[in-house]
Amino acid sequence: MDMRKLFYDWIYSEGKYIPQTQGYETVAELFGMAKEELRGQLSENARGMLADCLDYTEQLAMFQNEECFRRGMALGVRMTAESFIPDGKGTERRREAPVC
Secondary structure, three states: OOHHHHHHHHHOOOOOOOOOOHHHHHHHHHHHHHHHHHHHHOOHHHHHHHHHHHHHHHHHHHHHHHHHHHHHHHHHHHHHHHHOOOOOOOOOOOOOOOOO
């Protein structure tokens, strides 16, 4: 199965996994209030620029989340595979992937 398809169609359905913590809810509420207040103070052209900027920020976060997901899945597969190989037989220690 293609990792990107798995990520977008099954794992990362928008809004499927929203953290249920007070900190997240507080920050989300503050962000929404600040965004609306800023929109009210901007010209029509500046509102469009703000919307574009927010869209680009969301897209960047999606790419970062996708990469972390892919690396995590690869690490899980590798660790599972190595657990079935006797110590020192047939594996080389590879460069560790950066932490997301």
